[in-house]
Amino acid sequence: LxxxxxxxxxxxxxxxxxxxxxxxxxxxxxxxxxxxxxxxxxxxxxxxxxxxxxxxxxxxxxxxxxxxxxxxxxxxxxxxxxxxxxxxxxxxxxxxxxxxxxxxxxxxxxxxxxxxxxxxxxxxxxxxxxxHSFSDSGLEELADLHARLMVNLRLGLSVFLSGDGESARQLLREKRRFRAQERRLAHAHVGRLHRQVVQSIETSSLHLELIGDMKRLNSLFCSSAYAVLDTRETGALHAEEVGGE
Incomplete structure (x- = not known):
């Protein structure tokens, strides 16, 4: 609504x-x-x-x-x-x-x-x-990250509302999965550039910028996990991600 x-x-x-x-x-x-x-x-x-x-x-x-x-x-x-x-x-x-x-x-x-x-x-x-438009592969990759973003947004809001520890740990696991996928997709995009896919070359800068923007969004959506879990449980991960979110 x-x-x-x-x-x-x-x-x-x-x-x-x-x-x-x-x-x-x-x-x-x-x-x-x-x-x-x-x-x-x-x-x-x-x-x-x-x-x-x-x-x-x-x-x-x-x-x-x-x-x-x-x-x-x-x-x-x-x-x-x-x-x-x-x-x-x-x-x-x-x-x-x-x-x-x-x-x-x-x-x-x-x-x-x-x-x-x-x-x-x-x-x-x-x-x-x-x-210029995205290549089919590039659009599929962005849509995949988008779907993960939607899941993490909903889970982050649920963690904020419920304060459930297990859901918070799941949210941090999803955050790590998102980061791993983001890296894979960035590498796949560079691979298409090496193969001289015309649409990929034309939209390369935008594609990588959007992936970076989605990474920042994901970090914002997953932040509610840290308020729920004990500092000792999340401290190492949080320190690792500071500046790289």
Whole structure:
């Protein structure tokens, strides 16, 4: 479902951020969780639209994708301002951790929206200005990474909501699988360049940039695992990935 927009055609409005709940911090945090998950739904819709734009140039979808990013920005700002009004001194230690988790996920989802919008711009520039399309193999590879992104986004939101340790460990395993696949696809693309596949040569820079963008998105989607698992369990992996996400 697309978010509610004012009749004037403005951006989405928050549905769950009840100001009267601010006097009860645990209830306010639950409201913020629901609104943040709504942002996650918008990101999923944006990703779906991006895949369709990759497959074929669809101006209407491109326009809708940009509107969705405006909605993400609006809801992110609303969640941030709502949480800023929660009296921190009234929070228990557990609620303080949850407050931080909500802010972190909201920030990551907002960053993801910006990345997806930039990816759209790159694709449009390539298809309209230069009139080049991806090779069948290249498009299949991007679609494969896209499918993995969708799975990890949904799993990341589930981990954020449930706090389940086993799901968090699965999310980190999926993150590693994604990185391994990303490397394989980058190598396969270089292989096509060696074989002088014309479409691959024409779209080479964009192809590799999009793979890198998807890698960054995947890291954002998988970050909720670290808040759930013990620091000792994830510390080594996290340190290994810093700067290379």
């Amino acid at each position: 697309l978010p509610d927009r004012p009749d004037t055609g403005g951006v989405a409005r928050p549905r769950h951020l009840d100001a009267t709940a601010l006097a009860t911090p645990s209830l306010a945090l639950a409201n913020a969780v629901r609104e943040t998950l709504r942002i996650g739904d918008l990101i999923e819709t944006m990703l779906n639209h991006l895949l369709e734009v990759l497959r074929s140039n669809q101006p209407a979808l491109s326009k809708e994708l940009r509107r969705l990013d405006d909605d993400v920005d609006a809801l992110y700002s609303a969640v941030k301002l709502y949480l800023a009004q929660v009296p921190r001194e009234a929070l228990s230690e557990q609620d303080s951790r949850r407050w931080a988790e909500i802010i972190e996920l909201a920030v990551n989802l907002e960053r993801a929206g910006d990345i997806i919008e930039r990816m759209l711009g790159k694709v449009q520039d390539q298809k309209t200005a230069q009139r």
